[in-house]
Amino acid sequence: AEARNMESLEKQLICPICLEMFTKPVVILPCQHNLCRKCANDVFQASNPLWQSRGSSAVPSGGRFRCPSCRHEVVLDRHGVYGLQRNLLVENIIDIYKQESARPLHAKAEQHLMCEEHEDERINIYCLRCEAPTCSLCKVFGAHKDCEVAPLPAVYQRQKSELSDGIAMLVAGNDRIQAIITQMEEICHTIEENSRRQKQHLGLRFDSLYSILEERKKELLQSIAREQEAKVQLVRGLIRQYGDHLEASSKLVESAIQAMEEPQMAVYLQLLGVFLPCRITDMSKVSMSSRPEPGYENMDHFSINVDYVAEMLRTIEFQTGA
Helix, strand or coil: CHHHHHHHHHHHCECCCCCCECCCCEEECCCCCEEEHHHHHHHHHHHCCCCCCCCCCCCCCCEEEECCCCCCEEEECCCHHHHCEECHHHHHHHHHHHHHHCCHHHHHHHCCCECCCCCCCECCEEECCCCEEECHHHHHCCCCCCCCEEEHHHHHHHHHHHHHHHHHHHHHHHHHHHHHHHHHHHHHHHHHHHHHHHHHHHHHHHHHHHHHHHHHHHHHHHHHHHHHHHHHHHHHHHHHHHHHHHHHHHHHHHHHHHHHCCCCHHHHHHHHCCCCHHHHHHHHCCCCCCCCCCCCCCCHHHCCCCHHHHHHHHCCCCCCCC
């Protein structure tokens, strides 16, 4: 149980970059995750290749990188990772853990990895050709006697170092990819904003065309209305003139008919003086020349041809090189 507890504690003290137990000093990120200062500096340098080192004579500018545990963006000032706060609590826990790990219980736990072929032999070497850990007897008498081998701790340290470097490269690569994604998201936002502005500008230009068409339509309608009014007034004036003449002629006819019905000759001749034949003749010879000319009512001269304008509107395109 104690071994399991120590193993569980060790997992909590592993750096996500080097996969080793945290080495002093341990820095705490704003997201509350921990890194070895060296690992934090490696990730920071990989994400900010142009950042000037701490020993440079020039004043270095700040930079940023992403936490390898949660991808939270860490923004640093001009001091770089040296401006991050140390996690003294974790460092103290590591010291206590190392002291407890030195106890015999831990040593016995390390000795349980024994060779399957030679049960009394501890696995202590690594076969480079087969890429498998083995024991000394397997190298001398067993399956790996013709293979090249190396001490297990040396291979362990080398491969762990290579893996740590690979993780750092992947983390740095992920940060660069994230930066590219962020940049492309900003490009998308800019495209949307520019499109919205151009749509608004295009709408205003077409609204201007609509206004011109409406204004011109109003002017042309007014021209038709003015000629309509003038022609109708002229014709209605002639109607009134002929109506007055018709009314006077009708009254004269009525009076003449009444005179024709008079039986007494003296009275008839007296009335006839009122309706002299010359007056009747003049009334019957009314002039019919004051009439509109044929086709006077025609308004076809107000027709317009907008085919060429419509064709021109259909050819509206965006300006190239604008």
